[in-house]
Amino acid sequence: MTESVQRLEYDVVVIGAGGAGIRAAIEASAQGARTALVCKSLFGKAHTVMAEGGIAAALRNVWQEDSWQVHFRDTMRGGKLLNNWRMAQLHAQESPDRVLELEEWGALFDRTKDGLILQRDFGGHRYARLAHVGDRTGLEMIRTLQQHAVHKGIDVHMECTIQRLLTADGAVTGCAGYWRQTGELVAFGAKAVVLATGGVGKAWKITSNSWEYTGDGIAMALDAGADLIDMEMTQFHPTGMVWPASVRGILVTEGVRGDGGTLKNSEGRRFMFDYIPDFFRADTADTEREADAWYEDKVNNRRTPDLLPRDEVARAINAEVKAGRGSPHGGVFLDIASRRSADYIRRRLPSMYHQFKELADVDITATAMEVGPTLHYIMGGVRVEPDTAATTVPGLFAAGEVAAGMHGANRLGGNSLSDLLVFGRRAGLGAAAYASRRPAPALDDAQLQAAARDILAPFARDESGEDPYQLHERLQSTMQANVGIVRTAGELEQALRDIERLRARAATVRVKGGRTYNPGWNLALDLGAMLTCAEAVTRSALRRTESRGGHTRADHPKADKEWGKKNIVTQRRDGVLVLAEEPIPQPPPELQALLGDDVPTGAAATATGAKEAVRS
Numbered sequence: 322m323t324e325s326v327q328r329l330e331y332d333v334v335v336i337g338a339g340g341a342g343i344r345a346a347i348e349a350s351a352q353g354a355r356t357a358l359v360c361k362s363l364f365g366k367a368h369t370v371m372a373e374g375g376i377a378a379a380l381r382n383v384w385q386e387d388s389w390q391v392h393f394r395d396t397m398r399g400g401k402l403l404n405n406w407r408m409a410q411l412h413a414q415e416s417p418d419r420v421l422e423l424e425e426w427g428a429l430f431d432r433t434k435d436g437l438i439l440q441r442d443f444g445g446h447r448y449a450r451l452a453h454v455g456d457r458t459g460l461e462m463i464r465t466l467q468q469h470a471v472h473k474g475i476d477v478h479m480e481c482t483i484q485r486l487l488t489a490d491g492a493v494t495g496c497a498g499y500w501r502q503t504g505e506l507v508a509f510g511a512k513a514v515v516l517a518t519g520g521v522g523k524a525w526k527i528t529s530n531s532w533e534y535t536g537d538g539i540a541m542a543l544d545a546g547a548d549l550i551d552m553e554m555t556q557f558h559p560t561g562m563v564w565p566a567s568v569r570g571i572l573v574t575e576g577v578r579g580d581g582g583t584l585k586n587s588e589g590r591r592f593m594f595d596y597i598p599d600f601f602r603a604d605t606a607d608t609e610r611e612a613d614a615w616y617e618d619k620v621n622n623r624r625t626p627d628l629l630p631r632d633e634v635a636r637a638i639n640a641e642v643k644a645g646r647g648s649p650h651g652g653v654f655l656d657i658a659s660r661r662s663a664d665y666i667r668r669r670l671p672s673m674y675h676q677f678k679e680l681a682d683v684d685i686t687a688t689a690m691e692v693g694p695t696l697h698y699i700m701g702g703v704r705v706e707p708d709t710a711a712t713t714v715p716g717l718f719a720a721g722e723v724a725a726g727m728h729g730a731n732r733l734g735g736n737s738l739s740d741l742l743v744f745g746r747r748a749g750l751g752a753a754a755y756a757s758r759r760p761a762p763a764l765d766d767a768q769l770q771a772a773a774r775d776i777l778a779p780f781a782r783d784e785s786g787e788d789p790y791q792l793h794e795r796l797q798s799t800m801q802a803n804v805g806i807v808r809t810a811g812e813l814e815q816a817l818r819d820i821e822r823l824r825a826r827a828a829t830v831r832v833k834g835g836r837t838y839n840p841g842w843n844l845a846l847d848l849g850a851m852l853t854c855a856e857a858v859t860r861s862a863l864r865r866t867e868s869r870g871g872h873t874r875a876d877h878p879k880a881d882k883e884w885g886k887k888n889i890v891t892q893r894r895d896g897v898l899v900l901a902e903e904p905i906p907q908p909p910p911e912l913q914a915l916l917g918d919d920v921p922t923g924a925a926a927t928a929t930g931a932k933e934a935v936r937s
């Protein structure tokens with residue numbers, strides 16, 4: 322039977338309407354391309370809305386000493402030098418202009434006394450660098466971009482899930498999916514497609530990520546022939562809520578520590594002083610007294626170890642909890658109440674105040690929060706060419722969290738929102754330039770019908786078919802238990818066996834009811850992408866036999882110099898995932914000189930006192 326599929330045609334189709342997608346669409350449209358923005362949530366509701374702490378850019382409003390060179394160095398160091406140097410350079414150079422442009426388009430940032438955009442401290446940044454709007458920066462960013470996009474006349478198609486990229490002769494010709502509201506099928510013909518679909522946190526049980534984060538874009542790109550890189554590099558943010566159970570994983574912004582909050586264990590000890598890696602010692606206060614002095618008097622520019630990069634802090638919390646020095650609900654304490662006034666906390670961190678009051682009945686102006694690591698971000702993803710955001714598939718571009726390279730082995734806080742603006746714009750430019758040289762593609766009916774059959778298949782299966790919710794729960798459990806903060810070969814192999822079994826079961830997944838707003842069906846389709854990403858993460862984690870940034874192997878606790886020179890590339894060939902190692906492009910001498918000789922690795926064994934506790 323032939324399924325009816327609605328057809329729409331554009332020059333450029335952008336899949337995803339978070340910061341990266343909207344910025345890309347604005348740019349493509351500004352270049353004269355007929356542009357569509359497609360998203361599976363409501364317009365204005367993307368994951369970017371949840372971003373709290375700010376946008377990193379060397380604006381030099383708080384610290385004159387800051388520069389793009391220092392931002393570049395911090396980003397590369399934070400990423401343990403696994404970053405694509407050219408992306409880190411473009412990002413550091415262009416993010417100030419992108420923030421000022423956002424302000425020009427109407428974003429209302431917090432201000433310094435002189436009326437400049439205020440910048441706050443965040444982990445791994447040498448200088449206070451994050452432009453912010455209280456702890457609701459993402460909301461302001463999306464509001465501003467959304468308004469700008471609407472006035473540009475860009476067509477927005479919301480509540481539309483794209484399931485597959487369409488190709489001809491190896492190049493992209495469009496994409497196909499379904500309207501969530503009606504369940505009807507739709508295909509977009511496009512000369513160029515930009516992926517801006519975000520990450521894959523929903524494959525883990527404890528995550529700060531929204532329901533949209535099922536890895537659709539990463540899996541679709543891989544299936545269309547694109548390369549993925551460094552999928553093992555997942556970021557566990559050190560501070561998610563740990564209770565009540567129903568809200569476990571929800572983010573507690575790094576801004577709490579940036580504004581004076583400190584981490585303590587059950588003995589009341591500021592344990593981060595025990596975990597300062599040698600590499601950061603020169604930049605970091607050695608004693609509590611010095612760190613306190615830094616808060617009181619920012620002129621000496623010392624750093625508190627509470628603001629070490631996220632991978633370091635997450636591993637330290639993990640180690641404290643494993644050593645029996647955790648809080649009652651399995652985290653540690655984050656205390657801002659004893660250093661800042663109630664008024665200051667409510668003004669600077671209004672969302673955090675309400676989040677804890679409403680979800681946990683805790684008043685953070687009087688009591689310490691309980692926090693613990695939560696899966697937050699994926700540094701790995703689709704490989705892109707830095708200047709144009711082109712993937713390895715002609716006509717396919719990618720920007721934002723779905724893309725890889727910019728953050729290396731560990732992302733610094735605030736560097737995602739700036740990444741979205743810098744590379745969203747570049748992806749829009751790249752896609753529009755590509756589209757201007759191509760004729761309108763013809764969609765292949767056979768491909769469309771094959772996509773339609775796969776999308777509707779869960780309705781056609783009999784009673785013995787699998788329940789999508791159970792499969793999702795199993796996947797999350799195995800990823801949480803076996804592909805977590807600290808990994809071993811045995812656990813990763815177990816995860817691979819589980820994923821294989823789950824994939825076989827997912828092939829028989831069955832849904833009840835009709836196509837209209839059917840969440841079981843939506844999840845049944847999302848499962849395929851989550852399983853693909855989970856497999857790519859696990860295989861890459863097994864392959865990288867070292868500890869670096871977001872990837873810690875208890876059975877290989879040190880960083881390895883040779884691994885530090887390699888990306889792990891994942892491709893799909895004849896239906897199976899194939900991994901290869903490729904040398905990372907090296908920065909030119911003038912940028913190399915900015916980095917110095919030391920290589921921060923984030924190896925688990927470097928933190929004093931953490932050695933035996935990293936895994937138990």
Ligand code: FAD
Pocket residue numbers: 336337338339340341342359360361362366367368369370371372373374375376377458459481482483484498517518519520529530531533537538572697698720721722723734735736737738739741
């Ligand atoms: P998103 O904003 O997630 O947008 C993805 C879009 O793709 C959505 O519109 C979604 O509907 C759409 N989509 C997905 N799949 C499909 C599909 N199959 N078909 C159609 N549409 C699809 N970073 C910072 O730099 N600073 C911060 O302060 C900060 N705070 C954060 C706080 C929280 C709680 C979290 C979770 C993250 C935070 N981050 C922060 C990280 C940052 O918010 C994200 O990395 C970033 O917003 C990702 O943006 P994006 O444009 O790539 O994707």
